[in-house]
Amino acid sequence: MTSTKRGRPRSESSHRSVMEAVARLLDQQRCPYEEVTVEGIAAEAGVGKQTIYRWWQNKAAVILEALLTGYLRLDFDPVPNTGDLRADLHAWLDEGHRGDDVPTMVRSLMAAIVTAGPETQALMAEAEPWANTHLADRFRAAAEAGHLRDSVEPSMLASALMGPVVLRMITVGDPDPEWMRGLIDILLNGALAP
Structure with missing residues (x-):
């Protein structure tokens, strides 16, 4: 705005x-x-x-x-819930949840952020764009099932996953599946309950 x-x-x-x-x-x-x-x-x-x-x-x-x-909603397809969070996230990735024009949209939105006026900057300071997504919902389900460490906030975990994905889209285009799997594994290694 x-x-x-x-x-x-x-x-x-x-x-x-x-x-x-x-x-x-x-x-x-x-x-x-x-x-x-x-x-x-x-x-x-x-x-x-x-x-x-x-x-x-x-x-x-x-x-x-x-x-x-x-x-x-800044969202992709629902994440499966088989009870195995890592496998579900990998399956979600393999199903091709990203649209062909998502990198273009992300770049345009970043340009809008860079040129945003004070009202938009105020909105950005309060917004949690990944909190109301299918991904965050799947992390919430994992937390409720006791699969995440108590200190892990599901919406923050969704942000921690999607933030690097968005940055990669801006810089090099749609992330390749191997890179995404590596990112998922790094995050889950620190988030999953022992």
Whole structure:
């Protein structure tokens, strides 16, 4: 979200409509990130595209705010739960949970973060984007089953896994499976209960 210094104050109903439109396009309709446009968001929200450009710099900034405010989940497919966390995470990886356009979206969102105004920076300071994901849910199930050390917070473990993945996507593209398996093993070696 950029500063609202231009134009009239933001309408909360229009803002909510835009956030809900982003969620419908990306979560429900599964539109590829590359195909989502400011014009498409505006049409889905029932607002003019000038309304969006008044409040955000580009589509990445709109999507970033939708993620930070909980309208849009930064998520992949559910993680299996066979009772063996390591095997489940490896199976999840092998099923190809990443979409083809995820690296592109991640790079765009990082650009939006770098150019974010103070309001977005405040949202980022409070947001826990990996807390409400299938991955965090699987870690919670492992914690409830006594498979994680008591000191391990499931949402932090999800962040510890996905943070390096996102960084790798930004720098070299989609991580290869062997690298991902190694990362999973390193994290679980410190997180699993003895």
